[in-house]
Amino acid sequence: MHGVIGLLVGVAAIFAFSASGFFFTSDEKVTVIETRHLVHKLVEQNFDSKNQRSIRKQITECLRDSYQYLAMSMYFDQAEVALPGFHKMFKEYSNREMSNAVKLMTYMNLREGSNKFLGIPEPRISYEWHDGETALITALRMEHKANTKFQTIIQLALEKNDPHLKQFIEDNFLDQKVKIIKELGDKVTQLGKYSSEKKGLGLQMFDNTLL
Incomplete structure (x- = not known):
């Protein structure tokens, strides 16, 4: 019983970290690429x-x-x-x-x-x-x-x-x-x-x- 409760707590913690931005989402990766492209265009002038x-x-x-x-x-x-x-x-x-x-x-x-x-x-x-x-x-x-x-x-x-x-x-x-x-x-x-x-x-x- 204690093992099941521990597992559920662990899963909940992962979801909490994901929601807080601890893990990068696919949308955030796209944002990084877009930012690099923007910097490139600004320097390119x-x-x-x-x-x-x-x-x-x-x-x-x-x-x-x-x-x-x-x-x-x-x-x-x-x-x-x-x-x-x-x-x-x-x-x-x-x-x-x-x-x-x-x-x-x-x-x-x-x-x-x-x-x-x-x-x-x-x-x-x-x-x-x-x-x-x-x-x-x-x-x-x-x-x-x-x-x-x-x-x-x-x-x-x-x-x-x-x-x-x-x-x-x-x-x-x-x-x-x-x-x-x-x-x-x-x-x-x-x-x-x-x-x-x-x-x-x-x-x-x-x-x-x-x-």
Whole structure:
């Protein structure tokens, strides 16, 4: 008899705890999910899906450029090429593009965007780079392309009324790209002068300036 009474008291206690909210109900679980979704939307601050896609594409582009510059850097570090200045310069370019990709990923998190990691194409290796000038022109084309893509992101941000994204791209990338394009253009001109004036030693002497 005492056992039955104890069992009934235990069941009553469970119902009492459930009614008081001690145990989560299915409705409360839904409320938690809805709250998280609300927080996500509030932090997202109307971050348009097209703007997010444009940034994800640019992250992939930055990673691809970093991979390409790394391949170029390693090419000039080979014993049969042995141009340490070019090796150093393109290694720095590779690091810069990786940094750019991380900046964009961090921005996506800041705005509660969705980071998705896509495949990176295999870098191209060209034995034509051995003259130095061809490698500089390759880099110059890469930077022109990147600059155009960043401008496209800004244009889309304007269309979607996203001034924060526009300002972020302008402050962190546009000025950088304009300066690098000018820098590479100067280097092409300087290498041409070294090559014409110093004959066979021109490339080696120019490479020393990169160190």
